[in-house]
Amino acid sequence: MKPRKPLVAGNWKMNGGTLANEHLFTGLRASIDRHLMSQVELIVCPPYPYLGQAAAWLGDTDIAWGGQNVASLESGAFTGEVSATMLEDLGCKWTIVGHSERRTLLGEEDETISRKAELALAQKLNVIYCIGETLDERERDITEEVLRQQIERAAPVIASAPAERFVIAYEPVWAIGTGRSATPEQAQAVHEFIRTTMAAMGVQHARQIRIVYGGSVKPSNALALFSMPDIDGGLIGGASLVADEFVAICRAAALG
Numbered sequence: 241m242k243p244r245k246p247l248v249a250g251n252w253k254m255n256g257g258t259l260a261n262e263h264l265f266t267g268l269r270a271s272i273d274r275h276l277m278s279q280v281e282l283i284v285c286p287p288y289p290y291l292g293q294a295a296a297w298l299g300d301t302d303i304a305w306g307g308q309n310v311a312s313l314e315s316g317a318f319t320g321e322v323s324a325t326m327l328e329d330l331g332c333k334w335t336i337v338g339h340s341e342r343r344t345l346l347g348e349e350d351e352t353i354s355r356k357a358e359l360a361l362a363q364k365l366n367v368i369y370c371i372g373e374t375l376d377e378r379e380r381d382i383t384e385e386v387l388r389q390q391i392e393r394a395a396p397v398i399a400s401a402p403a404e405r406f407v408i409a410y411e412p413v414w415a416i417g418t419g420r421s422a423t424p425e426q427a428q429a430v431h432e433f434i435r436t437t438m439a440a441m442g443v444q445h446a447r448q449i450r451i452v453y454g455g456s457v458k459p460s461n462a463l464a465l466f467s468m469p470d471i472d473g474g475l476i477g478g479a480s481l482v483a484d485e486f487v488a489i490c491r492a493a494a495l496g
């Protein structure tokens with residue numbers, strides 16, 4: 241038994257549509273029972289336009305829903321942005337911030353990401369905060385340096401958040417959507433590094449904070465990953481779009 245309740249979140253990215261989502265919600269409702277929910281915290285993060293649909297389909301279950309991103313500003317003339325207040329208004333319990341696709345494709349930086357986390361927490365949203373190195377950084381052997389910098393920027397906000405409301409997602413960029421997952425040992429080594437680094441930076445509840453792994457998690461590799469002592473669940477992309485696969489991953493989290 242892990243000292244922390246495992247958490248599995250599905251990041252649907254820019255996928256789905258009303259009908260496809262209905263199919264997926266139906267599959268989740270059919271397979272996820274109270275027993276599983278008592279063992280694992282489950283979240284789905286559809287694109288913004290479908291958050292209302294998530295509320296309608298999941299409102300009477302223990303599966304939570306959340307945003308894939310949130311604005312770094314409170315409100316006003318910021319065309320296309322969605323605020324923490326709006327997510328909360330749509331029943332979201334969580335939001336992802338700092339996903340690598342936003343860091344690399346949209347130029348999001350640590351300062352903005354930690355501001356988003358701060359605003360989200362103030363608005364009663366819980367936060368999944370993504371960090372990770374690129375392939376180039378891993379090959380140059382600077383993974384720890386890159387992560388240390390990302391954690392350093394986030395440390396004040398992590399330190400101020402209750403442990404159950406803040407999750408770190410370690411997503412090595414080279415493992416995302418490539419089918420090439422980190423090995424359980426590789427991921428465990430980094431998770432342990434993240435935990436000790438947080439503690440060294442003054443995060444007193446570093447042992448209680450969940451650190452989940454993301455990057456090509458599938459039913460076939462989930463249990464081996466989640467059995468590692470510092471891997472507390474997963475942030476799932478592609479496999480979260482198929483109900484059976486997502487449920488199998490959630491079951492693996494309960495066993496890990």
Ligand code: 13P
Binds near residue numbers: 476
């Ligand atoms: P994949 O599971 O598709 O590799 O995506 C991981 C991810 O980016 C989740 O946020």
